Every structure is written in structure tokens, then in C-alpha cells.
Amino acid sequence: MFVENLELNNFRNYQTEKIKFSPNINLIVGKNAQGKTSILEAIYYSAIGRSAKTTKDSELINWSKDRANFKLKLLKESGTKEIEINFSRSQKKSIRVNGVNLLKIGDLLGNIAVVFFSPDELKLVKDAPQDRRKFLDTDISQLSKNYFYLLTKYNKILDQRNKLLKSFEDKKLIEQTLPIWDSQLADVGSQIILYRTNFLEKLKVIANKAHSYITSGEENLELEYAGIVGETVEEIKQKLIEGLHQTREKDIKLGYTNIGPHRDDIKLVVNSVDIRSFGSQGQQRTVALSLKLAELEIFKEEIGEYPVLLLDDVLSELDQERQRRLLAYAKNLQTLITATQYDPFMFQDVNIIKIEKGKVID
Ligand SMILES: Nc1ncnc2c1ncn2[C@@H]1O[C@H](COP(=O)(O)OP(=O)(O)OP(=O)(O)O)[C@@H](O)[C@H]1O
Ligand SMILES: [Mg+2]
Numbered sequence: 001m002f003v004e005n006l007e008l009n010n011f012r013n014y015q016t017e018k019i020k021f022s023p024n025i026n027l028i029v030g031k032n033a034q035g036k037t038s039i040l041e042a043i044y045y046s047a048i049g050r051s052a053k054t055t056k057d058s059e060l061i062n063w064s065k066d067r068a069n070f071k072l073k074l075l076k077e078s079g080t081k082e083i084e085i086n087f088s089r090s091q092k093k094s095i096r097v098n099g100v101n102l103l104k105i106g107d108l109l110g111n112i113a114v115v116f117f118s119p120d121e122l123k124l125v126k127d128a129p130q131d132r133r134k135f136l137d138t139d140i141s142q143l144s145k146n147y148f149y150l151l152t153k154y155n156k157i158l159d160q161r162n163k164l165l166k167s168f169e170d171k172k173l174i175e176q177t178l179p180i181w182d183s184q185l186a187d188v189g190s191q192i193i194l195y196r197t198n199f200l201e202k203l204k205v206i207a208n209k210a211h212s213y214i215t216s217g218e219e220n221l222e223l224e225y226a227g228i229v230g231e232t233v234e235e236i237k238q239k240l241i242e243g244l245h246q247t248r249e250k251d252i253k254l255g256y257t258n259i260g261p262h263r264d265d266i267k268l269v270v271n272s273v274d275i276r277s278f279g280s281q282g283q284q285r286t287v288a289l290s291l292k293l294a295e296l297e298i299f300k301e302e303i304g305e306y307p308v309l310l311l312d313d314v315l316s317e318l319d320q321e322r323q324r325r326l327l328a329y330a331k332n333l334q335t336l337i338t339a340t341q342y343d344p345f346m347f348q349d350v351n352i353i354k355i356e357k358g359k360v361i362d
Contacts, residue, residue: 113307129265227264
């Protein structure tokens with residue numbers, strides 16, 4: 001699939017601008033604060049139903065205006081899609097796909113798929129386990145609604161269990177009540193873990209290939225699910241129940257649940273070194289990139305065509321060879337890359353879009 005054009009009206013620092021894209025690599029180039037990321041933001045919005053930068057839609061409307069909108073024309077194997085989103089300071093936003101008004105934001109999803117990569121994505125490798133769990137959860141949720149429902153259910157049960165742990169009830173009573181919650185938590189938790197480990201099994205093979213390619217074969221990336229695992233839901237459930245039983249004392253003392261999928265992580269190892277703590281900045285960036293490239297391939301497998309790849313400001317931290325290889329990879333699909341400067345030799349056959357003060361210039 002690819003975005004043929006995007007029309008922005010009073011969106012961020014734009015007035016009225018129509019931008020055409022090529023189905024291959026597009027380099028959006030300009031000085032800081034000219035409107036490069038805003039282009040990716042609009043496309044991301046039409047895929048995910050919210051901005052990657054803000055939860056407040058009003059921030060997307062040009063400061064001096066009351067309304068904004070964008071229209072995007074997408075070409076897919078199944079045909080053309082026109083997505084239009086209107087924002088207003090006084091009314092609810094409205095979304096139209098091929099001229100038909102959508103009632104739920106959920107109906108927007110699945111029209112256009114994107115994989116977005118920005119400097120922020122480094123936290124996927126570097127920061128707390130929470131970001132890696134979020135990566136798993138958003139990806140698997142996009143591919144399976146059931147997973148999304150399981151997560152919601154799990155969090156509710158977890159909440160109840162933690163409330164009990166924090167309560168000032170008699171310790172005996174807490175101990176008597178806990179097994180009920182343990183069983184429910186393990187029941188849903190084991191299903192979540194099996195989804196995650198199955199997804200990771202696929203991801204790890206593709207990410208390893210992508211990583212080896214980007215690093216010219218110099219780095220070997222290994223992924224591993226860090227948590228309670230097993231071959232079947234039943235096995236994982238049993239282990240979780242035992243685990244919860246063993247940490248019971250600690251849980252009561254600390255007032256929260258210490259094991260389960262809400263505490264799990266992905267172990268990321270490059271050439272036998274834990275890259276989460278010991279990787280260089282460039283190495284960590286490359287691992288995050290490999291995970292994103294693997295995401296592309298998994299989406300392709302699931303939906304039958306490549307999503308649109310959005311790369312915000314990622315070139316500057318990769319060395320020339322890694323940049324060159326990333327571009328060679330990106331040629332297989334539509335890619336939009338933002339940058340403040342570029343090497344003309346490297347971007348010879350690329351569609352260059354120059355942006356200045358919210359306008360495309362020649
Ligand atoms: N609602 C808004 N109305 C008007 N201008 C806005 C609005 N929101 C953001 N801006 C401005 O739009 C400009 C462009 O932002 P954008 O993030 O697209 O820049 P960029 O070209 O990606 O810059 P950088 O190279 O620094 O990443 C910024 O100066 C920003 O302050
Ligand atoms: Mg930017």
C-alpha cells in the first residue's frame with residue numbers, strides 16, 4: 001500500500017498544502033521546525049486513530065484557526081481509500097473513509113497500516129521493561145482483538161488482587177481470599193503469555209535476519225521472553241499459580257503482585273551482551289530499528305502487503321553503511337523519511353520533498 005497524496009488544511013503549522021508521494025522512498029527535508037514531522041503525524045493519525053505526539057486533538061489545529069483537516073489518498077491492492085479527518089475546537093472530530101462517515105474510531109483502524117520509527121523508539125531498547133511490553137501489546141492487539149480483550153481482563157483482575165494486598169484486612173483473611181484471584185489471574189495471564197511467546201518466536205527469526213543485514217553480518221541479535229513460559233496454556237497456568245503462591249508473603253508485604261505478564265520483559269542480546277544495559281547508543285538504535293523492520297515483515301505476512309514505513313529523524317545516528325543498508329531495505333515499500341540534511345549521492349533515486357515554513361518548495 002502507499003499514500004499517493006496528502007492534503008493538509010490548518011493542520012499544525014500548515015495552511016493549505018497538497019503533498020504528492022512516490023510509492024518508494026520519499027525524503028522530507030528541511031530545517032528544524034518547518035513541518036516535516038507534522039506530515040508523518042497526519043499519516044500516523046489515519047492509521048492509529050490518534051497522534052504519536054499528543055493525546056489532545058486541539059493541538060493539531062493551527063493556533064490561529066478553529067478547524068483543521070487532512071485528506072489522504074491511499075492505494076492498496078484492494079483499491080483506493082480516501083481518508084478524511086476533520087478537527088474542530090468546538091465540535092467532535094469527524095472521520096470519513098471513501099466519503100462515508102465513520103461512527104467509531106475503531107472503524108478507522110485497518111484501512112492504512114504504518115510502522116513508525118522516531119528517536120523516541122530508543123526507549124524500546126534502553127528503558128524500563130514497560131516499553132517493551134507495550135511494544136508487544138500494541139502489535140499483538142493490532143493483529144488479534146482477542147488479545148486486546150485478554151489484556152483488559154487481566155488488568156482488571158490484577159487491580160482487584162492488588163487492592164486486596166493493600167487492604168488493611170486481617171492477614172489470615174487475605175491469605176484465604178488470594179487463591180481465588182490467583183486462579184483467575186493465572187487463567188488469563190497464561191493465555192497472554194502464550195500469545196506473546198508465539199509472537200516473539202516469529203519476531204526473533206525475522207529481527208535476527210534484519211539486524212544481521214543492517215550491521216553487515218557483524219552483530220547477532222537474540223531475543224528471549226523473560227518471564228514464566230511453557231509449551232501450553234495449562235503448563236503456564238500451573239507455573240503461574242505456583243509462582244504466585246511462592247511470592248505470596250512478599251506480595252502481602254509490598255502490597256502488589258510481583259510476578260506475571262505485567263512484570264515480564266524481552267531480553268535483547270547482541271553478540272552475547274545484554275544490549276539493554278551495555279549497548280552503545282548506535283547499537284541500541286539499530287536493535288530498535290531491527291525490531292521495527294521485523295514488525296513490517298510480520299504485518300506483511302498477516303495483511304498481505306507492506307505497511308507504510310515512517311522514519312522520523314533516524315538517519316543522523318546511524319553510520320553511513322547502516323544508513324545505506326536501511327535505504328536498500330526501505331526500497332521494497334513506501335517509506336517516508338524526515339531529515340534536516342542528506343547526502344545527495346545516497347539519495348539519488350529518491351523523491352525529495354523540501355519543506356519550508358509549512359510549504360513544499362522547489
Ligand atoms: N497547532 C499548531 N499551530 C501552529 N504551529 C504549530 C502547531 N503545532 C506545532 N506547530 C509548529 O509547527 C512547526 C513544525 O513542527 P514539526 O515538528 O513538524 O517540525 P520539523 O520540521 O519536524 O522540525 P525538526 O527538524 O525540529 O524535527 C514547529 O515550529 C511547531 O512549533
Ligand atoms: Mg521533526
